Structures are given as C-alpha cells and as structure tokens.
Amino acid sequence: MPEPLPPDQFATMMAQAGISLPAAEVEDLRHAHARLAGMLEALRKPAPKLVAEPAFTFSTEK
C-alpha cells in the first residue's frame, strides 16, 4: 500500500475538490486515500487490447 500523502498535500487536494470535513475525518480519509491509491496503481497500466471509452463500456445486450 502506498504511503499516505503528506497532510499539507492532502489538504490541497481536498481544497481543490471543494471538500471541507472535520479535522479528525480528514486525517482518517488521508489514510483511506492511500488504500485507494493502491487500487489506482493496479488500474494504471497500458490500455488493454479492447480499449473502450466510458460511454461504450456497457451494453445491455452483452
């Protein structure tokens, strides 16, 4: 699992997203975000053969 972002960097990220939460929750979220970052690393790989843009990802007929 990646290390959590430094608090000041995470605070900037929160501000950019327009999210304002109580301090204790921000700290909890900072650590949860590191877990999510681990998932994101698994997703950031070269696009697979069957590249699909989001609008066409799902079809009710498949």
Place this chain on the structure above:
Amino acid sequence: MIPTIAEAASLIAAKKLSPVELMRECESRIAAQNGALHAFILETPERALADAKAAEARQMAGMLKGKLDGIPIGHKDIYSTAGIRTTCHSAQLIDNVPAEDAVTVAKWRDAGVVLMGKLATHEFAFGGPSFDLPWPPARNPWNTECFTSGSSSGTGAAVAAGLILGGTGSDTGGSIRGPAALCGIAGIKPTYGLCSRTGIYPLAQTLDHAGPMAWTSEDCAILLEAMAGHDPSDPGSAARPAPRFDLAQDWRGRRVGLIRHMHEQDNPVSPATLKGIEETAEILRKLGATVVDVTLPSLQEFNAAGWVTLSGEAWAVHEEWMRSQPLKYGEFLRGRLALGGLLSAGDYIQAQRQRRDLIARSVAASADVDLLLTAAAPGEAPRIREVPKWASLEKPNFTIAFNLLGWPALTICTGFGEGGLPVAAQIIGKPWQDGLVLAAGHAVERENGARGKRP
C-alpha cells in the same frame, strides 16, 4: 410460521387465507420486533389496511390479480413512494415526499401487494452501518448485536424475521446479495437492464440494479416477474419483454463453473461457508449437472475497477451537497463520498478500460458453463459495532464483480456457521438467464434444509 409468498398465494387463491388476517399477522410481528430490529423506518398501517381490504375484496369476487395480490411487502427507502416520505435514511431528504411511485413500486402496487412501510437502508445505499443518522441501523434478527450487511439492511432484517414476505433492494456493489447472505434469505441482483431504476435514488448509474429479496428463490422469482420489464424512462432499461420464469429445470447437460479461486484464495471464506458452497455444487451435480472449476479475473481486479467506478459515479450524484452541506450526511457516507471526489478523470477512465477488459476475460472464461458458483460473503455476520468504515478497501468483496459484468447473481442461504448465524452461496448466470439462476437456487433450497429454520 409465516408463510412464503408462494404458500400464501396458494392459500389466498383457495380462500383459505384472508389478506387482512395476513396483514394483521405481519403488523403484530412488526409491533413486537421492530423496536429491536429497526428494520422499518416508517410504517404505513392505514395504507396496509386499505391495500389488504382491496385484495380481500378481489379474493371474494374471484378477481385476484395474481400471486402477489394481498402479499405484505416493504420498500427500501430509496424507492420513491407517492405521498409517502422517502428519505434514503438521511437527514438530507428528511422531509422528502415524492409525488410519484418509482416504476417498480407502481408495478408491485398494480400487482396487488400490501405496503407495510419503508425499510431502513444504509444512507443513500452507501453509508453504513451508521449511528449518527435520524434512524438507527437495522439489526440482524439472528443476533441483534450483529450486522445485517447493506445497503438493503432493513429488507434483509424484515424478511428474515417474517415482518414482511418480500421487499425491494438495490444492488450497486452487493447491496442485495450482502444482506441476503448475512440475514439468511434469498436475494437476486437481476441482469443489468431487466428492472427499471426510475424513481430509485441513484448511487452509481452504470452499476445500479433494482431487485427483490425474499425468504426463498421461488419467492424472488414471483417478485422479480412483477418487477421486471422495459421502461423507456430509464436509459439503462433493456427493450425486452418481462420474463416468465420456469423453475422446473432439467439439470442434466447443464454445466456449473465453480470459481474456486475467489473464495479459496482471493478472499478465503469460513469453513461453514466453504461447506455450503461445496454442498450446493454437490446438489446440482446429483441433479445431473456437471461441475467444473472456472478461473475468472481475481476479486482484487474486479474490486479496483468496481470501487473506482462506484466512488466516481457516487461523487457525481452527491457533489453539490458534499460541497454545500456535507455535515448533513452521516460520517461514514461523507467520508466514502469524499474519496470519490479525490479521483481524477483519468482514474475513472482507467477503471472503465479495466471494466471492459474484465468483461471480455469473464465472457471467455465462462463460455463453456451455464452457471457460476462462489461465495456471497466471507462468513457469518460480524458484530455491528465492529464493522470498519473502510471495509471495502481492506478486502475484496464477492459481489461487485457481477455488478461490473451486469450478470444476474443470486444469494441463497446454505446453512449456519459456528456462531449459529446464516452462511450463503452466490449463484451467477449469463445475461438474461435470471430464470436459470433462480431455478438453481430453488433446486438447492429444496435439498439443503436451510429453509426450515427462522430467527
């Protein structure tokens, strides 16, 4: 013992059971148990009596509408109900009274159900179990210190306790199948596009499914038939006729793929859960099916794509309130939604590419089987106070894979674990094979003995 929907329907048709008496029985069970279970957050006794009297009038006139006529049900409180408060279990919508029924609510209403009330949910189907909301979380009727799972928590608890005979759930990452598993009932996430979502508060539009929960697979089939069908107002709804399910299947020649790696390696399950899955496979084998091992992508791969998709889409739904009035949400939900707000557009697109790749690999891996089988939950219900806020980031669940694929997936009870609480299996089918999935659940329930015990 409270009857199943199938049993009650037969008795009502034969004029051996009064819909008003059945409603009164459920009403008295709610009065006795809801104080401990918190399954209902709003009871609708006047509506229930009116619905039951109308059904009884049709019964006496020999004009019953079908198997759901006179059957007591409840709706998860993210389903809009005309003139009846619909809150999503949240302070954000505490005074919300919709003008119209959700399409699926209207379908059940037209089928003659008796509406007993609105059922607890994790806040907006994503934030629970929470103790800082206007209503407490639902409790597991097998042990009220334990978790129901969610988000269709009230439906799971109410059906298991026999407060209602069936109810609605919604499933974006497992919210029907999780509570069905921990509460020891049946619940199906239908094929994506089978049931309308119009009038149901969205969580993540490409993953959201509406579906029924009941004591048995047979009851789920009855409820789903009345719930399914094309809705032009839902862009995700498939233009297909409403299905009619035949649960009497010949299993000879059918092939069942056991996704062993999911429940043995990706997220190892409890011994009782494993035993239930193996027994389910054995029952289908004895009925004539061939059971083979199948390897799908790992739960970890499904979970990464699933949670990024869910979190990103949920943020898009709640962004405005998360910026303007975040403290009106409970702590669990605002934290989970905030995580979605920290994703980039690139993260979301990568998740969609991964999703397409997972679909292609899953289609190829399951080409030679009719059904798939794995766990629905790792084991028995944990204690409700010990459920972590970030559980979905700690271990992959068994359910979101089939939201990503859009395939029908059913939870059935397979027995009980060391703690005396239910354990479950998950039966998955190919798109539009909801009837085959339900038939398998029905066949297994008739053999495994798990339907003989109520909380």
